[in-house]
Structure formats: C-alpha cells, structure tokens
Amino acid sequence: xxxxxxIAFILGAVAVIALAGLRFDHGGAPSLRPPIEIxxxxxxxxxxxxxxxxxxxxxxxxxxxxxxxTVPLGYALKGGYLQAGAKxxxxxxxxxxxxxxxxxxxxxxxxxGDGFPVELTVKLEKLIPRxxxxxxxxxxxxxxxxxxxxxIVGQYGVAAIANLQDDRIRAMPDGQLFSTITNGKNxxxxxxxxxxxxxxxxxxxxxxxxxxxxGVKLADLPEAQQQxxxxxx
Ligand code: HEC
Numbered sequence: 001x002x003x004x005x006x007i008a009f010i011l012g013a014v015a016v017i018a019l020a021g022l023r024f025d026h027g028g029a030p031s032l033r034p035p036i037e038i039x040x041x042x043x044x045x046x047x048x049x050x051x052x053x054x055x056x057x058x059x060x061x062x063x064x065x066x067x068x069x070t071v072p073l074g075y076a077l078k079g080g081y082l083q084a085g086a087k088x089x090x091x092x093x094x095x096x097x098x099x100x101x102x103x104x105x106x107x108x109x110x111x112x113g114d115g116f117p118v119e120l121t122v123k124l125e126k127l128i129p130r131x132x133x134x135x136x137x138x139x140x141x142x143x144x145x146x147x148x149x150x151x152i153v154g155q156y157g158v159a160a161i162a163n164l165q166d167d168r169i170r171a172m173p174d175g176q177l178f179s180t181i182t183n184g185k186n187x188x189x190x191x192x193x194x195x196x197x198x199x200x201x202x203x204x205x206x207x208x209x210x211x212x213x214x215g216v217k218l219a220d221l222p223e224a225q226q227q228x229x230x231x232x233x
Contacts, residue, residue, distance in 0.1 A: 074098055079198025097197060104197060106175030106182070114173035120201050131206025134199045138191055147210045158187070164207060165214050177204045 019036060037043065048054060048062035057064070071077055075096035097104050103117040120127070136145065144150040147164030154161050162169060162185075169177075181200045182192035195203070218226055 106178035
C-alpha cells in the first residue's frame with residue numbers, strides 16, 4: 001500500500017515540476033518563452049494601461065476625452081452662462097471643478113466663509129435674476145417663493161421645512177448657505193449634483209435679496225421712500 005503511495009507521490013511531484021517548476025532550457029538561464037499559464041491569476045485583464053494604444057478607436061488612443069455634455073464622476077459643473085455674454089436663461093457649461101477652495105465648497109479649511117468668491121466675476125445685477133429663476137425652479141417647491149416654508153411640498157408630508165426668513169438663517173454666512181445647497185441638511189437633499197456651482201452662488205445672492213425684501217424697517221429705506229410711505233393714509 002505504502003509503495004503505491006510513494007509511486008503516486010513521486011509521479012505527482014515530477015508532473016508538478018515539469019509543468020510549473022524548472023524551465024532551464026537555455027543552459028541554466030531562465031527561459032525566454034512565455035510561461036505556461038495553468039491559472040491565469042488575473043495577469044491578462046480587459047483594460048488599458050495608461051498611454052497604451054488602442055486598436056478599437058479610430059484615432060488609436062485608449063485615453064478618451066470626456067463626452068460632450070457629460071460630467072466626470074467626482075466633478076461638478078461650474079456654470080458659465082455669465083461669461084460668454086449669454087443672456088439670462090442661456091446656459092453654456094464652462095468646464096468642471098473639484099477643488100477644495102471657497103468657490104467650490106463655501107469653506108475656508110473647516111470654517112464657512114462669508115461673501116462671494118472672487119472667481120465669480122459677475123455683477124450682482126446679473127447674478128440675482130439668474131438666482132431668482134433657479135430658486136423658483138429648485139427651492140420654491142419646499143421653501144416657498146418668499147422663503148417662508150410654505151411651498152406646495154409641505155402640504156404633502158415633508159415636515160419641518162426651514163423658514164429661510166428666520167434670524168438663524170439670516171445670520172448664516174454665505175458659504176454655509178452654499179454648502180447647504182450643495183450637500184443638503186438633515187431631511188433636505190443635496191442639490192450639488194443638479195445645480196452648477198455658479199448657479200448655487202446665484203441662488204445664495206437671490207436668497208439674500210429675498211431676506212432683505214421681508215421685514216424691512218422703515219428706517220432702512222431711502223429717505224424719499226420713507227416720506228412717500230408716511231404720506232399714505
Ligand atoms: C424637498 C424639499 C426641499 C427643497 C427642494 C429644498 N429644501 Fe432647503 N430644506 C428643506 C428642509 C425639510 C429643511 C430643514 C432640514 C432640517 O431639518 O434641518 C431645509 C433646510 C434648509 C436650510 C437651512 C439649513 C440649516 O442649516 O438649518 C437652507 C438654508 C435651505 N434649506 C436652503 C435651500 C435652498 C437654497 C434650496 C434650493 C436650492 C432648498 N433649500 C431646497 C427642504 C427642502
């Protein structure tokens with residue numbers, strides 16, 4: 001019995017060495033022929049190495065340019081309707097961004113910044129109408145046209161919609177509003193994936209205008225308007 005085992009063992013060992021072991025057929029030097037692959041160990045994968053040519057694409061490049069009108073994963077649309085001299089409503093994407101700076105995040109390091117980023121070289125009078133349009137599309141359904149949390153969605157079960165005229169939200173830095181739009185907050189979803197960066201800042205600008213439009217004190221108005229209002233019965 002033991003003898004058969006030894007014979008089988010030696011034959012097995014010879015078979016393993018023959019297939020996988022010594023390949024010294026060049027006078028002691030390792031073989032130049034490709035190894036016999038019994039298990040392929042993921043050596044050959046259906047993928048392109050960086051800079052590798054491709055026989056599949058007509059131009060021979062394996063590295064492809066992003067398809068027009070798409071956004072790469074991990075990037076956000078910057079916007080650009082304001083640069084090209086486009087009118088409000090004409091939207092031309094002008095590239096992507098994913099930097100950790102104020103323009104992209106509303107933050108400086110770990111804290112929210114206030115004010116509009118320098119990258120936004122647009123006059124407020126162009127930014128606000130765009131912001132109004134975007135606010136009415138994206139935010140008014142919940143927060144209401146004037147930010148009073150009385151949008152239509154509230155009637156269908158979304159509870160505790162924030163009133164954007166609250167002192168708490170008035171006191172928030174601009175960067176925190178931008179970040180809330182981008183990432184959402186508790187039950188409010190993230191609008192970063194839907195709204196281009198420039199448009200998010202435009203909404204912040206319009207939200208500030210909305211806040212200014214409500215609860216104004218008489219003393220805050222220009223002199224002429226104060227007199228006009230006081231003259232009314
Ligand atoms: C689907 C409904 C919905 C939409 C659309 C929506 N929000 Fe909200 N939002 C909420 C709810 C609900 C809360 C309260 C979240 C919570 O519990 O803190 C909230 C909270 C907020 C807050 C306060 C965040 C805080 O820190 O307390 C701001 C600012 C805000 N939303 C701005 C916006 C803006 C700007 C838009 C449009 C881009 C928008 N929201 C779109 C539902 C919505």
